[in-house]
Amino acid sequence: MRESWEFPLLNRQTGKEELATLYTPIADNNVDDFESLWQPPMIARLATIKDHDELQAASLQDIYWKWREKQQARSNRFDWMSFAVECGGETQGLMFVRTVGFARIDSQRNLPLIYIDLISAAPWNRNGFTDTPLYKGVGPLLLGAAISLSVNEGLDGRLGLHALPQSEDWYRQQGMTELGTDTAHPESLVYFEFTSADAQAYVSST
Amino acid sequence: MAAKRTMTLNLSDQEMVMLEHLAEEKGLSKTQLVRQALRLYQSVVDRLERGDKLYVEDSKKAEKAELMVL
Numbered sequence: 001m002r003e004s005w006e007f008p009l010l011n012r013q014t015g016k017e018e019l020a021t022l023y024t025p026i027a028d029n030n031v032d033d034f035e036s037l038w039q040p041p042m043i044a045r046l047a048t049i050k051d052h053d054e055l056q057a058a059s060l061q062d063i064y065w066k067w068r069e070k071q072q073a074r075s076n077r078f079d080w081m082s083f084a085v086e087c088g089g090e091t092q093g094l095m096f097v098r099t100v101g102f103a104r105i106d107s108q109r110n111l112p113l114i115y116i117d118l119i120s121a122a123p124w125n126r127n128g129f130t131d132t133p134l135y136k137g138v139g140p141l142l143l144g145a146a147i148s149l150s151v152n153e154g155l156d157g158r159l160g161l162h163a164l165p166q167s168e169d170w171y172r173q174q175g176m177t178e179l180g181t182d183t184a185h186p187e188s189l190v191y192f193e194f195t196s197a198d199a200q201a202y203v204s205s206t
Numbered sequence: 207m208a209a210k211r212t213m214t215l216n217l218s219d220q221e222m223v224m225l226e227h228l229a230e231e232k233g234l235s236k237t238q239l240v241r242q243a244l245r246l247y248q249s250v251v252d253r254l255e256r257g258d259k260l261y262v263e264d265s266k267k268a269e270k271a272e273l274m275v276l
Binding site: 001156 | 208232234235238244246248249252
């Protein structure tokens with residue numbers, strides 16, 4: 001059964017708040033939106049990219065994430081949960097979390113946490129992709145949903161994730177602790193973690 | 207939140223001690239620990255059913271050993 005909650009999102013172009021809906025799990029219309037609304041402008045933008053720095057600045061590194069494939073493979077699984085943010089009739093953000101992970105920071109080493117596998121905002125909401133992003137707060141809304149899940153599961157808000165290079169600064173700004181490059185990760189991405197205290201501070205600040 | 211159902215779990219004294227120990231160590235209730243264990247087990251079973259093998263690695267020796275799962 002699909003569950004939903006409503007939250008306000010700021011439409012930066014009108015300056016007014018709109019009611020967004022957070023759903024779990026992701027549904028077909030969400031992956032349809034990714035393929036038909038998110039990917040075409042990202043692919044068009046990619047064609048204009050000249051070098052790696054420009055690619056990173058344009059925030060396109062998740063362009064080929066396989067949301068549909070993962071949605072199908074992970075349905076009816078207890079170890080995965082997915083979330084979608086819808087606003088203005090379109091999907092504004094998507095997230096997959098793994099509900100069984102273990103912490104790496106010394107202060108909470110080996111305690112269970114929620115691991116964010118994939119988290120993404122629609123390209124038109126990204127500062128790097130456009131000079132005039134539409135909705136503000138999609139990323140924090142999804143991050144907050146992961147923290148709420150962690151709290152509800154008795155994991156005290158603990159979260160872990162590997163960040164794409166384009167997103168590392170954003171996670172630093174959210175107050176996550178950076179544990180350096182994870183050489184065991186297939187793409188050698190930087191690993192970040194929220195301690196319980198960090199997560200509480202984050203929720204208090206948003 | 208999804209609706210919850212209640213069941214009686216029959217465990218030996220040793221199993222109950224282990225459940226209580228792990229729950230305390232991980233900062234979870236016994237129900238939350240069983241839920242986590244179920245998720246982890248489903249994750250392992252899924253990988254094995256896809257033909258994957260499960261390994262554990264000795265972090266000091268960098269040695270890998272296949273984990274036998276029934």
